[in-house]
Structure formats: structure tokens, C-alpha cells
Amino acid sequence: MTTPAVESDLGWALGAVFRRYVRSAERVLAGLPGGPRGYQVLTSAVEGEACSQQTLAHRLGLDKTVMTYLIDDLERAGLVERRPDPADRRARLLSATAAGRDSLTATAAALRRAEDEVLAPLAAPERDLLRDLLRKLATREDANEACNAPC
Amino acid sequence: MTTPAVESDLGWALGAVFRRYVRSAERVLAGLPGGPRGYQVLTSAVEGEACSQQTLAHRLGLDKTVMTYLIDDLERAGLVERRPDPADRRARLLSATAAGRDSLTATAAALRRAEDEVLAPLAAPERDLLRDLLRKLATREDANEACNAPC
DNA sequence: TATTGTTATACTCTATAACTATA
DNA sequence: TATAGTTATAGAGTATAACAATA
Numbered sequence: 001m002t003t004p005a006v007e008s009d010l011g012w013a014l015g016a017v018f019r020r021y022v023r024s025a026e027r028v029l030a031g032l033p034g035g036p037r038g039y040q041v042l043t044s045a046v047e048g049e050a051c052s053q054q055t056l057a058h059r060l061g062l063d064k065t066v067m068t069y070l071i072d073d074l075e076r077a078g079l080v081e082r083r084p085d086p087a088d089r090r091a092r093l094l095s096a097t098a099a100g101r102d103s104l105t106a107t108a109a110a111l112r113r114a115e116d117e118v119l120a121p122l123a124a125p126e127r128d129l130l131r132d133l134l135r136k137l138a139t140r141e142d143a144n145e146a147c148n149a150p151c
Numbered sequence: 152m153t154t155p156a157v158e159s160d161l162g163w164a165l166g167a168v169f170r171r172y173v174r175s176a177e178r179v180l181a182g183l184p185g186g187p188r189g190y191q192v193l194t195s196a197v198e199g200e201a202c203s204q205q206t207l208a209h210r211l212g213l214d215k216t217v218m219t220y221l222i223d224d225l226e227r228a229g230l231v232e233r234r235p236d237p238a239d240r241r242a243r244l245l246s247a248t249a250a251g252r253d254s255l256t257a258t259a260a261a262l263r264r265a266e267d268e269v270l271a272p273l274a275a276p277e278r279d280l281l282r283d284l285l286r287k288l289a290t291r292e293d294a295n296e297a298c299n300a301p302c
Numbered sequence: 303t304a305t306t307g308t309t310a311t312a313c314t315c316t317a318t319a320a321c322t323a324t325a
Numbered sequence: 326t327a328t329a330g331t332t333a334t335a336g337a338g339t340a341t342a343a344c345a346a347t348a
Contacts, residue, residue, distance in 0.1 A: 005194055005200065006191050006195055010172070010282055011191070011262075011266075014285060017285055017288045021162055022162075044155065044157055047155065049156065052329070060166075063316065064331095066316065066317085068330065068331060089325085089329095090323065090325065090330070091328090115162075118288065119161075121287050129280070130281070131161055131164070133277060133280065133284070134164040135158065137171070137269065137270065137281075138171075140271075203306070205307080213339095214339065214340060215307070216309085216340070219308060240306095241305065241346065241347045242306055306346085308344080312342095313341085314339070315339085316336080316338085320332085322329100322331080323330085
């Protein structure tokens with residue numbers, strides 16, 4: 001056996017790729033509050049799909065308190081805003097500022113390059129295939145998850 | 152747009168799948184010290200591929216101090232043993248006990264079922280394809296990584 | 303002097319619990 | 326009474342630094 005046995009383990013491979021991705025993304029998103037997570041929140045804010053902080057937190061795999069801190073930072077940086085939801089004034093509607101949209105546009109390209117660097121060992125069709133397979137797994141709607149639903 | 156935009160993000164999908172995997176694996180490996188990580192260390196120990204704790208730590212994406220604690224727990228549970236490497240007595244050679252091998256055998260099947268549950272939305276050929284693609288990304292040998300090398 | 307592994311310590315990150323305001 | 330969000334606090338997890346043994 002010329003290859004370590006852990007390397008045939010799905011969990012190991014998943015973890016290794018995930019770590020590599022996070023490292024690349026953090027390098028590219030160093031200037032953005034919250035790094036990769038902040039980027040995902042900002043994306044959701046720009047798309048106006050943040051029904052509530054809790055829904056967004058769940059979708060992103062975060063605790064609601066972590067989401068509070070994250071948005072605090074993004075708001076302090078002038079990238080997003082929250083205002084009470086008129087329909088339910090306990091909840092906050094998250095929206096991106098002009099600066100936030102600009103920041104997203106600017107970083108999106110760089111992040112894409114970082115992704116491609118992580119996917120470098122794969123040919124272009126394989127990259128798309130992997131993206132599709134992962135998305136298919138990630139967006140499965142089972143259990144009690146209302147987190148895939150749009151606003 | 153009927154689907155949240157974050158869901159077309161590779162990082163989001165990778166994170167979501169990874170979180171789902173870890174949750175499943177932790178449930179199945181609840182009895183094993185260190186959970187999924189302990190499992191990976193145990194696998195390496197059984198295969199006798201743990202040249203040094205540091206090499207193994209790097210391969211598994213852990214700090215060397217974390218590796219110490221992890222092995223402490225596995226050793227206390229009687230699953231692995233460490234003894235000085237005759238070739239370099241600073242290093243420890245990690246090996247599995249009979250109980251460790253039994254434990255790995257017993258949990259491997261359960262873990263495989265947990266994996267398949269995570270991969271459930273995919274057809275069998277797609278699952279294999281995903282495993283291959285991830286492994287291809289994870290085992291790329293670049294930079295200064297001697298961590299893919301066998302012992 | 304450099305390196306492996308250990309230990310102690312400090313730090314970061316996350317989750318728990320209590321609170322405010324809405325419903 | 327229950328829920329969204331916030332805040333403070335405690336806890337888990339991680340990394341840093343100092344050390345002992347060996348190279």
C-alpha cells in the first residue's frame with residue numbers, strides 16, 4: 001500500500017478540501033469583516049434573501065449569537081444595514097449598502113480565482129461536476145429545515 | 152430567482168456538506184475518544200502509517216499539541232500505544248492494540264452507513280465520482296507537504 | 303543548535319443563559 | 326406565552342510558549 005489509508009476516508013478528504021478552501025478564501029477575503037462567513041452574509045444581504053438573522057444563521061451553520069457579532073462587524077464597516085421588519089418588528093431586515101455591493105463585486109472575482117486554485121487538480125468539466133454534486137448534497141431539504149426556502 | 156444565491160457558492164456548499172458529515176460521523180462515533188478525528192488517528196495507527204505524531208497531525212489538519220491530547224485519550228481507552236521510535240528516539244511510533252483494531256472494524260461499517268446517508272441524494276455512481284474528485288483534490292501534493300508520503 | 307513530543311498557559315471561538323422588544 | 330435579537334458570561338477548543346529528551 002503506497003497511499004495512507006486515511007486518504008480513502010471520505011471524512012478525511014472532505015476535511016482536507018474544506019481546510020484548503022478556507023485557507024485560500026481567508027487569504028483573499030482578509031479585508032472583509034468575518035472573512036468567508038462575512039462574504040456569505042454579504043452575499044445574502046445583497047440578494048435581499050435574509051428573511052431573518054436566525055434563518056440566515058441556520059443556513060450558514062452558525063449560532064444566532066455569532067450572526068449578531070458578524071453583522072455588527074459588517075455594519076460597522078458600512079457594508080450592510082439592518083432595520084426592523086415592518087411585518088414583524090422583532091426581526092431585522094438585512095440589506096447591503098452601496099459600499100457593500102461594491103465590496104461584493106470586487107471580492108467575488110478574487111474569490112472565484114481562489115476557488116479555481118483549490119480546484120486546480122481537476123479539469124474544467126470535473127470542477128463543474130464537483131460543484132453540482134456538492135450543491136446537490138448541500139441543498140437537500142430534509143428534516144425541519146426551512147433554511148433553503150427563499151424569503 | 153427561487154434559490155438563495157449563497158447556495159451557488161462553492162464555499163457554502165462545501166461547508167454545509169462538511170457540517171452534515173461531521174454531525175453524522177459524530178453520532179456514529181460517539182463512543183470513540185476524539186470522534187471523527189480519533190477515528191482517523193486510529194485508522195492510521197492500525198495501518199501503521201504514523202511515522203511521527205507531527206506528520207500525522209499535519210496530515211489530519213491538527214496542531215501537534217491537539218494530537219498529543221487526542222492520542223492520550225485513545226491510549227487511555229486502550230486502543231493505541233506509543234513507543235519510542237528506535238530510529239529516532241525523540242519520535243513515537245503509534246500502533247493499534249488488538250482492542251483498537253476490533254474497535255476500528257466495528258465502527259468502520261457504521262461509519263460507512265453514515266457516509267452513505269450523507270450521500271443519499273446521489274446515485275451510486277455519483278457517490279463514487281464525488282469520492283474520487285474529493286480525494287483527487289485532497290491528495291494533491293504541492294507546497295512543502297511531506298504529509299502524503301507513506302512511512 | 304534543531305527537532306519531537308509534552309505540559310502549562312493564554313487566547314479565540316462558540317454556545318448558554320438572561321434580558322428587551324415585540325408578537 | 327412564545328419568538329427575534331442582543332448582551333454577558335461561561336465553556337470548549339485551539340494555539341503559543343517553555344521545557345525535556347534526543348539528534
